[in-house]
Amino acid sequence: MMWYLLKLIIILQCVNSVRIVNMRVPEVVQYGSRDAVTMDCEFVTGNVTGLVIKWFYADNSCSECKHGKPVYQWIPPQKPQALGLLKNKLDLTYKVSRNPYTQHRALRILSPGTELTGNYTCVISTFLAEDERTKPMTIFVPERRFDMIQDRLGDGYLNVICSAEGVFPKPEIVILAGNRPLPSKTSIKLINERYSIVTSSIVKMESLPSTVEILCDMQVPLANYFSRKRDIFYRDPPPTTPDTPSPAHKQARDRGHQKNASTIMIVSTILCLFRIRIT
Ligand SMILES: *[C@@H]1O[C@H](CO)[C@@H](O)[C@H](O)[C@H]1NC(C)=O
Ligand SMILES: *[C@@H]1O[C@H](CO)[C@@H](O)[C@H](O)[C@H]1NC(C)=O
Ligand SMILES: *[C@@H]1O[C@H](CO)[C@@H](O)[C@H](O)[C@H]1NC(C)=O
Numbered sequence: 001m002m003w004y005l006l007k008l009i010i011i012l013q014c015v016n017s018v019r020i021v022n023m024r025v026p027e028v029v030q031y032g033s034r035d036a037v038t039m040d041c042e043f044v045t046g047n048v049t050g051l052v053i054k055w056f057y058a059d060n061s062c063s064e065c066k067h068g069k070p071v072y073q074w075i076p077p078q079k080p081q082a083l084g085l086l087k088n089k090l091d092l093t094y095k096v097s098r099n100p101y102t103q104h105r106a107l108r109i110l111s112p113g114t115e116l117t118g119n120y121t122c123v124i125s126t127f128l129a130e131d132e133r134t135k136p137m138t139i140f141v142p143e144r145r146f147d148m149i150q151d152r153l154g155d156g157y158l159n160v161i162c163s164a165e166g167v168f169p170k171p172e173i174v175i176l177a178g179n180r181p182l183p184s185k186t187s188i189k190l191i192n193e194r195y196s197i198v199t200s201s202i203v204k205m206e207s208l209p210s211t212v213e214i215l216c217d218m219q220v221p222l223a224n225y226f227s228r229k230r231d232i233f234y235r236d237p238p239p240t241t242p243d244t245p246s247p248a249h250k251q252a253r254d255r256g257h258q259k260n261a262s263t264i265m266i267v268s269t270i271l272c273l274f275r276i277r278i279t
Contacts, residue, residue, distance in 0.1 A: 025135040040106040041122035050127035140223035162216035173199035
């Protein structure tokens with residue numbers, strides 16, 4: 001009797017249940033690389049009475065809210081509706097299948113922009129049951145520029161400055177000398193939906209080896225993205241031993257070139273910092 005009841009309950013639950021069997025959301029999409037992205041929420045249900053398909057969006061700031069905000073709703077056999085963030089951004093004619101109860105379950109987002117980065121939840125409900133799943137999507141923009149400069153401060157200190165512009169979502173920068181991370185300060189700004197980041201580290205030159213590799217390592221955690229700038233620090237200026245006249249002359253000229261190049265770098269970074277500050 002007990003077993004019969006249990007069996008009956010299980011069968012009833014299967015008939016009445018809703019189960020999401022596969023949710024497909026592209027995890028990382030490079031901005032501008034695709035005309036459209038599709039998010040699908042494949043489900044099975046034993047009973048379609050009262051079937052409603054809903055999609056919700058939550059950005060990173062919305063950690064306490066459960067689903068976030070509604071962005072899509074479809075109650076078959078009515079027409080699907082785009083809401084909130086996805087209003088006017090969906091191809092509402094898109095059909096993922098021929099089944100009248102599942103054909104509009106998927107979202108087809110046209111020209112996805114970085115503002116769509118976030119967590120997406122699909123909720124499938126009937127009168128009798130409900131199931132939901134959440135997956136993140138990141139629309140990623142690699143940096144427009146990424147620079148490193150070494151600035152000798154004159155009192156025995158070296159200032160290493162790493163700056164990157166035009167990144168999305170939020171990047172992080174670590175400065176390393178000989179694979180050892182240096183203590184650093186970071187300032188980060190969001191300008192027109194893109195991040196600008198400046199990280200700098202001031203170290204006593206005596207504390208560094210006489211020749212050491214300096215690295216600026218940038219990563220964008222949500223996009224699994226990594227980028228690196230590399231340079232060599234020489235504590236002592238290059239040797240200026242008097243040689244035969246013509247090579248020495250050449251060397252001096254080369255050093256002059258180098259100085260001009262680094263002056264340009266410093267000036268451009270200062271301009272860059274300044275621009276970030278006034279924006
Ligand atoms: C589906 O559920 C509704 C509401 O409980 C019920 O009236 C209907 O008979 C069920 N249909 C099937 C095929 O089980
Ligand atoms: C999704 O939510 C988790 C947990 O709140 C959060 O850590 C993550 O950054 C979110 N993903 C995106 C792409 O916003
Ligand atoms: C460096 O720039 C100055 C002007 O700023 C110029 O007079 C000089 O010739 C340049 N040196 C070299 C080596 O290019």
